[in-house]
Amino acid sequence: xxxxxxxANKPHRRxxxxxxxxxxxxxxxxxxxxFHLLLVWxxxxxxxxxxxxxxxxxxxxxIKFAGLANYKNIFFDTPAFWEAxxxxxxxxxxxxxxxxxxxxxxxxxxxxxxxxxxxxETAYYLPVVxxxxxxxxxxxxxxxxxxxxxxxxxxxxxxxxxxFGNYNIxxxxxxxxxSWRHIGYIMLLYLAGLKSVDMALRxxxxxxxxxxxxxxxxxIFPAMKPVNVIVIVITIIESLRAFxxxxxxxxxxxxxxxxxxxxxxxxxxxxxxxxGAAYAVILFxxxxxPIIAYLRTTFKSDVQ
Amino acid sequence: MSDATHGISRxxxxxxxxxxxxxxxxxxxLLAGCGSKSTGPLAYGARSVDAGPTAxxxxxxAAYTAKTKNEVKYNATESNAxxxxxxQYLQGTPDDTFEWMxxxxxxxxxxxxxxxxxxxxxxxxxxxxxxxxxxxxxGLDGKQYFVPKSWYPWGMHFRKSMFKDLGxxxxxxxxxxxxxxxxxxxxxxxxxxxxxGDKGGWEAMGTFDILNARINGYQFHVDxxxxxxxxxxxxxxxxxxxxxxxxxxxxxxxxxxxxDGAMQLLLQKKAGSxxxxxxxxxxxxxxxxxxxxxxxxxxxxxxxxxxxxDTVDAPIDGWCVAANGTNNxxxxxxxxxxxxxxGVNATLAAKDANGALIPMTxxxxxxxxSTYDAFQKEQLAVMDEAKYITQFLDRDTRPDFAGPVVGPxxxxxxxxxxxxxxxxxxxxxxxxxxxxxx
Numbered sequence: 001x002x003x004x005x006x007x008a009n010k011p012h013r014r015x016x017x018x019x020x021x022x023x024x025x026x027x028x029x030x031x032x033x034x035f036h037l038l039l040v041w042x043x044x045x046x047x048x049x050x051x052x053x054x055x056x057x058x059x060x061x062x063i064k065f066a067g068l069a070n071y072k073n074i075f076f077d078t079p080a081f082w083e084a085x086x087x088x089x090x091x092x093x094x095x096x097x098x099x100x101x102x103x104x105x106x107x108x109x110x111x112x113x114x115x116x117x118x119x120x121e122t123a124y125y126l127p128v129v130x131x132x133x134x135x136x137x138x139x140x141x142x143x144x145x146x147x148x149x150x151x152x153x154x155x156x157x158x159x160x161x162x163x164f165g166n167y168n169i170x171x172x173x174x175x176x177x178x179s180w181r182h183i184g185y186i187m188l189l190y191l192a193g194l195k196s197v198d199m200a201l202r203x204x205x206x207x208x209x210x211x212x213x214x215x216x217x218x219x220i221f222p223a224m225k226p227v228n229v230i231v232i233v234i235t236i237i238e239s240l241r242a243f244x245x246x247x248x249x250x251x252x253x254x255x256x257x258x259x260x261x262x263x264x265x266x267x268x269x270x271x272x273x274x275x276g277a278a279y280a281v282i283l284f285x286x287x288x289x290p291i292i293a294y295l296r297t298t299f300k301s302d303v304q
Numbered sequence: 305m306s307d308a309t310h311g312i313s314r315x316x317x318x319x320x321x322x323x324x325x326x327x328x329x330x331x332x333x334l335l336a337g338c339g340s341k342s343t344g345p346l347a348y349g350a351r352s353v354d355a356g357p358t359a360x361x362x363x364x365x366a367a368y369t370a371k372t373k374n375e376v377k378y379n380a381t382e383s384n385a386x387x388x389x390x391x392q393y394l395q396g397t398p399d400d401t402f403e404w405m406x407x408x409x410x411x412x413x414x415x416x417x418x419x420x421x422x423x424x425x426x427x428x429x430x431x432x433x434x435x436x437x438x439x440x441x442x443g444l445d446g447k448q449y450f451v452p453k454s455w456y457p458w459g460m461h462f463r464k465s466m467f468k469d470l471g472x473x474x475x476x477x478x479x480x481x482x483x484x485x486x487x488x489x490x491x492x493x494x495x496x497x498x499x500x501g502d503k504g505g506w507e508a509m510g511t512f513d514i515l516n517a518r519i520n521g522y523q524f525h526v527d528x529x530x531x532x533x534x535x536x537x538x539x540x541x542x543x544x545x546x547x548x549x550x551x552x553x554x555x556x557x558x559x560x561x562x563x564d565g566a567m568q569l570l571l572q573k574k575a576g577s578x579x580x581x582x583x584x585x586x587x588x589x590x591x592x593x594x595x596x597x598x599x600x601x602x603x604x605x606x607x608x609x610x611x612x613x614d615t616v617d618a619p620i621d622g623w624c625v626a627a628n629g630t631n632n633x634x635x636x637x638x639x640x641x642x643x644x645x646x647g648v649n650a651t652l653a654a655k656d657a658n659g660a661l662i663p664m665t666x667x668x669x670x671x672x673x674s675t676y677d678a679f680q681k682e683q684l685a686v687m688d689e690a691k692y693i694t695q696f697l698d699r700d701t702r703p704d705f706a707g708p709v710v711g712p713x714x715x716x717x718x719x720x721x722x723x724x725x726x727x728x729x730x731x732x733x734x735x736x737x738x739x740x741x742x
Contacts, residue, residue: 054739056704057391058416066739073737079730080712145560146568157565158496158555158574165503165560167719252388253505254712255559268388270412270703273739 044284051277057267070278081279084257088286090171091178091258092239099179100235103186108216110187111194125188127181136248139177140164164249170256178245182238186231193227194220229298233291240287259283343374346634349393349402349626350380356586356662360654367650368641374634384504394418398626400635403453406440406620407695410450412703413624414443420625420632422448422639429643432668436693440620451623451643452667453651456582457686458510458617458696459601466495466576467600474602478613480546483605487553490576497553499575501561502718505711508558509697510617511550511579512714515543517615518607522692525615529701535731544717544724546607551721558718571595579604581619581696582683585663590656596663601682603689616690619699620667645670702738709734 017025051070055063074081106124110117127135142148145160155161163173197220205215221228243260250256252265263283267276350361358380365376379399381389393402394413404410413419422441426448430438433452441450460477467473470489477486487497502508516525520539527533528540555561555569567584569575571591582601589596603613623642625635641647648668656662665671665680673684687693698706709731717727 056416058395058413058418062416064739069737069739073734077730077733077737079716079726083716145557145565156572156574157557157561157568160557160560162557162560165557167559251384251504252707253503254708254715255503255505257712266704266708269707270387270390270409271705271707272391273704273708275704275708 047277047280047284050274051281053274053277055274057272066274070273070275071282073275074278074282080254080257080262084259084262087171087256087258088240088242091175091242092236094175094179095182095235095239099175099182100186100231102179103183104190104231106183107187107190107194108220111191121187121191124184126184128184128188130181132181132244133248135177135181136245139180139245140249143173164255174245174249174256178238178242182235185238186234189231189234190224190227193224197223225298229295232294236290236294237287240283259286342372343634343637344631345375345377346401346631346638347377347379347399347629348638349386349399350378351383351386351403353380353382356590356656359656360651360662360664363654364642364647364651367647368638371641371646372637374637376638394626394628396628398629400629400631401623401625401638404450404622404624405695405699406437406450406452406622407699408701409699409703410441410624411443414445414447414449418627419443419449420627420629420635422451422625422636425451425636425640425643428640432643432645432670434669437620437667440695441622449624451639452620453622453642454664455618455620455667455687456665457601457683457690458514458579458581459603459683459686460577460605461570461580461582461584461599461601462577463570463573463598464600465598466573470576474600477602477605479605480607484549486577487550491553493576496555496569496575497577498550499566499569499578500550500554500558501563501566502558502715503560503562503565505707505715506698507563507566507580508714508718509706509710510581511547512543512710513617513694513697514579514604514615515546515607516540517692517694518604518611518613519543519546521608521611522615522694525694526700529697531735535728535735540728541724544721544728548721548724559715581617582665582679585679586656589660589663590658593660596677596679599679601679601686603686613689614691616686616693617696618687618690618693619696622667643668702741705735705738 052066052068053063054066054069106120110121114120130138140147143163144150145157145162145165149163150157150160153161162170164170201219201223202215205219210218241260242258243264246256246258246261247264250261252261252268254261254265259279259282263276263279265271265276266273266279348361348365350358352358361378361380365378368374369376377399386393390404390413395418404413410419426438426441429451437452438448441448441452443449470486470493472486472489477483490497500508500511513525516528516539519542520528524533524539528535528537534540555566555575561569563580563584564587566575566578567580567587570578571588585596585599588599603616606612623639625632625639629635642651645668648666648671652661652664652666652671654662663677663680665676665683673681676684694700697710701710713727713731717724
């Protein structure tokens with residue numbers, strides 16, 4: 001009896017929010033939005049503005065307009081910048097070409113429940129629990145000239161293998177350390193995605209006689225599109241914003257320049273200048289460019 | 305104390321020349337209540353978490369509290385982190401008194417109004433310090449913002465026992481040829497001749513300082529760091545040419561070791577010599593008294609006879625009072641005690657974990673140099689021989705040049721010494737691109 005009345009009212013109620021609903025909703029949307037603007041966009045825009053000034057970070061009255069001077073300085077007079085770009089590009093290539101695919105492969109194997117998959121899952125995920133700073137500290141202890149590995153090999157500091165100081169190998173040492181964590185991260189993301197893929201798809205594929213590789217390439221991978229987007233975005237962001245591990249190992253010196261440490265080196269301490277802000281803006285532009293482009297093409301094809 | 309007891313007194317301190325002209329406007333005290341007995345509790349910001357300095361600070365604070373009944377809250381931060389955060393720290397809610405360095409790095413913050421005027425402190429304890437210390441403690445406006453604690457020279461450190469084994473003595477390593485011969489002899493014995501570390505990005509600045517001063521003289525060095533000379537000058541290239549001659553005698557992992565790694569090489573008798581500031585003597589003493597007694601310092605050898613061994617890097621460490629602290633009077637009162645011989649004696653009485661006294665060469669001329677141990681007497685001799693005192697590269701030039709530019713440039717030189725022309729070009733370009741000083 002009541003059901004008709006309720007049924008008639010329901011769609012109507014859904015569309016028009018009551019005052020209480022509206023208050024709740026605006027609070028739910030408005031409060032985070034306010035903090036997001038305040039804590040993310042206001043500083044971001046201020047950083048962009050500051051990158052066009054000379055300022056030591058002390059007493060705002062001393063600020064001076066610099067035009068493009070900071071950028072000119074970075075692009076034309078600072079070799080460390082190009083070294084950093086070089087390192088960040090290798091970092092990205094390594095993550096995109098080696099670490100991320102390895103994470104996906106592991107996820108796929110574990111999802112197929114190979115023997116000992118629970119152990120692998122835990123083992124590979126463990127590093128992700130640690131913060132990057134802790135990761136840096138652990139590996140620094142292991143690979144320093146007076147660290148564990150050199151000690152194990154009976155080498156003293158005068159003939160220690162220079163894992164961090166030899167510029168032919170140190171980028172790969174750093175990347176291996178970073179991958180140690182990144183692989184587990186990607187694995188977990190992908191594993192969660194794989195669990196949600198309908199088993200029927202896989203069965204249908206194998207009934208059609210598809211090989212394992214064909215199944216993955218033609219069936220599973222396309223079905224995983226949302227996760228793929230996240231994985232790609234994360235890979236790009238993690239490669240560009242890399243900082244913690246390098247900072248822990250090399251400190252604020254330019255022993256191993258990457259964009260993240262250049263930002264810090266030029267914005268912290270007595271040597272602070274708005275060159276640091278300009279580095280931050282360049283980093284921001286580099287990170288957001290490919291991501292927006294990628295998301296746009298993805299969503300465009302979704303709409304179609 | 306006679307003048308001769310303290311080497312620095314007759315010397316020119318870098319920046320001192322610039323400041324001296326402006327200086328000595330010893331105005332009346334701005335700090336009310338300095339004469340009063342109780343200035344209340346205060347906070348102390350330490351720039352080190354190492355055992356030795358911590359023990360010294362605690363001893364000093366205990367003596368101060370015992371005397372004045374003023375409680376002192378002790379906050380310690382690791383030195384690199386402290387430096388990186390200093391601007392924010394001083395603009396926020398800093399400790400009332402904090403540890404810092406004399407000269408340019410103090411003047412920079414004084415200029416920004418972040419340090420409290422300590423003229424009244426100097427009015428009270430100033431006669432216990434040589435004029436050069438007062439100059440190094442004076443801001444560009446002629447007021448004092450700093451109270452010195454201690455000094456140490458940079459020089460060639462070695463172990464007496466190893467020198468003896470190698471048939472060497474201080475008199476046989478006085479010029480560049482003898483120096484290279486010494487390094488060669490060490491190398492033939494399978495030793496690292498010239499222990500070096502530059503992972504921190506600042507350590508090798510000391511080598512640049514001394515080579516430049518030896519080859520091109522004090523005036524050129526000072527002018528270069530002030531931007532009055534060019535980095536692209538053939539004289540600067542000459543510095544790197546000499547430096548490159550030392551590379552074969554260095555440990556191969558220069559960029560993998562920090563100063564303490566290089567020190568370990570000397571401590572473990574794997575290296576024959578090391579250019580460093582003598583402050584690390586405390587680390588040797590912590591290891592054992594025998595290691596400390598074995599430690600020795602001589603001035604860096606002469607290269608250009610025109611300049612002899614007339615310059616030395618000798619940084620001065622001490623304290624400032626943060627203008628934004630809650631108790632400026634308290635901070636000043638504390639420094640009046642710390643800088644006075646009474647406070648110096650309390651600091652000198654501090655003992656390390658082994659119960660041994662911690663070596664310190666005080667800036668106060670009241671410290672009787674006859675109480676110096678052998679190593680400290682050698683440090684004094686290094687100072688006495690020099691006519692000009694510099695602080696250190698990162699204390700003698702603009703902070704936005706030293707850390708972010710010179711440090712990385714020297715590191716990239718170590719990566720590829722053949723790039724030297726590119727490196728000096730970029731150093732000059734980066735100097736030219738610096739914003740005008742306010």
